[in-house]
Amino acid sequence: MSNNFSKGSGNSSIITEYEAKCMLKSKGITVPEGILVKDLPAKLSLKFPLVLKISSSTILHKSDAGGVRLGIRDMEELRQEFSDMKLKFPYSDFLIESMVGKGAEFIVGVVTDPVFGHMIMLGSGGIYTELYGDVTFRKIPIDAIDAEDMISDIKSGAFCEGFRGMQIDCKILADLLIRISDIVLGLGKIDTMDLNPVIVDREKATVVDAKIRLTVT
Amino acid sequence: MLNFLFNVKSVAVIGASQDPMKIGHAIMENVLGTGFSGKIYPINPANKEIMGLRCYMNVTEVKDSIDLVVIALPASRSVEALSQCVEAKVKCVIIVAGGFSELGGEGRALQDQINEMIKGTQTRVIGPNTVGVLFPYSNLNTALTPKERIYYPGRGEIAFISQSGALGLLTMDSITEYDLGISGFVNIGNRTDIDESDLLQAFSEDIHTKSIAVYLESVSDGNKFYEIVKRVNLKKPVVVLKTGRSEASSRAASFHTGALASDDRVIDGILKQAGVQRALDEVDLIDYGKALAYGKPLKGKRIAIITTAGGAGVVTTDLLTSNEYGPALDLTKFNDTETAEMKKAVLPFASVANPIDLTADGNVDTYEIILDVISKSGNVDGIIAYALPQTPKIDLGIVDVLSKYARNKPMVVGVIGNRLAKDVLRELEKKRIPAYPSISRSVKAMKVLYNYGHFLNRRGVP
Incomplete structure (x- = not known):
């Protein structure tokens, strides 16, 4: 799957995971120590x-x-x-x-669609993304209502109400989505972003792995 | 900006023809035979007169200003004809011919000439590659299919924008079965100038239009479309039937989850974000358009079902409450007072639990008493009512009763059958009540009223 990511669009360059995480951290997003x-x-x-x-x-x-x-x-x-x-x-x-503790896994992404421009994606993480294609998209920028709707679009949104002992705080996930949207809007030069997995529990949403591809002009 | 299209005062047809085999003939017949009261100018240098009208050499020969010109010539000659229209300061030109960008290469170059020609002028272009437009309120029909082959809808409240010409015509022919009308139809074709977004904007300002149905195979300008559809949909509900996959699917494949992130998911997200209802076929498209034009958006998800056929109520319940096959809405639980009131009105063996089944012995008066109770109930957000004229005590009087209560509560009416049922459907259409000839179509109509109401509620629109 990462091979697909490496294609990118037009002229673009990938920044390292560490650089990506430093950037996210500077924007108030939780990454592992x-x-x-x-x-x-x-x-x-x-x-x-x-x-x-x-x-x-x-x-x-x-x-x-x-x-x-x-x-x-x-x-x-x-x-x-x-x-x-x-x-x-x-x-x-x-x-x-x-290592990041237990929580519900999500995937958060950004793609540059040729017709609609920057789109943010949320998916149920791990095998569910691949197996069921359980993902949803919105056009950037998104607001709080869009973020909540995205979470209820996907199956893992059920963790907000608690499921099999797993309970997460969906406000935290919604906040992450809005922050990502704001970063893309502010920076402009993001081509694709792939945050996978994002582990969400009752206190935080941690971006465990991050791949960011920038548009080179 | 395009609002003049709803009130065109003069039409010229370039390539107007006496020859019934030419589309310039069918277009003339449609323009003439629909009761258009404005001026009509046939243009054809080979004729002095066509269908009793003076025929002109070219548009520049017409001294009066022309609102709309239909060019019914082959692609290469259409471009030359367009230049005369630009010179004559025509407001809008419909270019019927195919053979432009859809062919690529030379066709693309020919279409570029159109854009070059109208740039900076006041002339706007519909098409090329279009079957035309239909505006029933001004009796204007420039479609290229003769009336012997198709019924064109009359006046209604749904605007219909279609990228496909053929499917647009077929859909219009279909909906006349129950006398459903439209406020306007535009086949945008290759939309080299006027696109779906321009027309969404125009129809949103049209007094006759209550909802807008759009058939799209691709979106011409994503940012423009999103901005406009989102704004318009808050004021007038929009339904989109979007088909086909563009390059976007391969582009989206550059993303990690590429294989999953098909173009369709992006479109789906865009439409959800704008609160636009998505149709999956041409029947849904107009059904949803009708529900949103005539019906009231729901404020909650509690539905009451009233029927004289128990089975119809049961199937409705199954579909309506399913999250797999249906919208997962709830059935109202009536309180004791409501139940007692209804119990008094019905026969002992009838059921007043939801679905309310009046049985084959149910009559219009009882129906009204029940509707009165459930429409006043604070526990009911919407009503699915079956108007089934096959039993002796249900007659066309049911239509007046339904229309009385459809004013206060969101209501969808199901009518099953053929002989008398179709009459009931047509009568309901006259009263602008969203009625459908099947259970599943009725349930889907309720679904879009719920979804749209939910969207408005989320966005704080009263």
Whole structure:
């Protein structure tokens, strides 16, 4: 699927996951606590368990390339995984992040439609997006009513009322959608954006992975 | 800006012909035979007179100003004829011929000449590649299909904008079955100038138009369409039948979820965001247009069903309350007072639980008592009423009763059958009550009244 993302439209360039997350964070969007490093630092203030990823704007399929390690429990395990990874990708930067807790998974995206321009997308995350095509679109900019309607359009919107012990705060998800819409409107140069997954619980909506492609003029 | 189209005072037909095999003949017959009271100028250098009217060499020979010109010539000659129209300061020109951008290449270049020619002038163009326009309130019909082959609708409240000419004509022919009228029809064809958005804007300002039905295969200018349809729909409900997939599907594929993010989902989102009801076929398109033109939007989702045929009530309930096949609306639970009042009026074996079944013994008077109770009920947001004239005690009097209560509460009427049923449908049409010849069509009509009401409510429109 990431290969599709890499096509983009016309002249465009992908920014790294780390850059994307810094940008999102600067706009008030929650991303996992993390650091970008070349080598493993002696001391780490991040909360375990951790994720270790290569940071690259060319390798989009990081998992397939063996560039992602999840659920690293302690420093010792991190050292081991890091040295393995360093052997594989000697020239790469690495992103070390705290893992995000349980919640409902969503996918949030932005595409540039040739007829309607910037469209924001919300989908039920994980396999539901692929299996059921459970996604909905709106034209940017969206307002609070549009954001609420988007959430009730998709099946995972049911988590707002609670389902099988999972309860999320939909105002937080709606707020994320509006913020993304505002970012795109403000920046203008976004070509595509792919936030997948976004993990939502009762307190926050965390963008766990982010791919952003900018329009190059 | 295009409002003059609703009140055209003079029409010229370039390529008007005596030859019944030529479309210039059928167009002349339609213009002449619909009671158009303005001036008509046949244009054809080969004739002195056509159908009893003086025939002109070209439009510039006509000394009076011309509101509308129909060019019924082949593509290449249409462009030359257009230049004369521009010179004569004609307000609007309908170019009938195909053979333009839909062919690509040279056709595209020919169409570009049209745009170049009218740029900065006061002349506007409908088409090319169009079957024409129909405005029943000014008795203007420039369609190219002769009257022997098709019924054209009379005056009504639904505006009909169609990208397809043939489907537009077929749909109009179909709706005359129950005497449904329209406020206007425009086949935009290749819409090199006037597009769906321009007409949405124009019809939104037309006094006869209560709802607007649009058939589209693609959208010409997405931003313009979205801005206008969103604004118009708050004032006059819009229904869109959108078909086909554009390049957008492949473009959307550049996105991570590309395979899922088809063009259709983008369109779906745009229409939802604008609160526009989406139709899936030509029957839905006009059915929904009618519901929204004649009916009142719902303020809630509690529906009362009244019928004289138990089965019709049961099927309605199934469809209406289903979230899989229907709109997932609720059935009203009547309170004790309401139940007692209704109980007094009906036979002992009739049911006053919802659906209310008066049985085959139900008569118009009882029907009225029940309608009176449920229309006054604060627990009812909408009524689906079956007017079934096959039993002896239901006659055309039912139409007056229904029309009395349809003023106060959102109501959809279902009429099933043929012999007497069609008469009932036509009478209901005269009273501008949204009535449908099947259960599922009645339920779908209620669905759009609910959806539109919900949208208005969300947007704080009273």
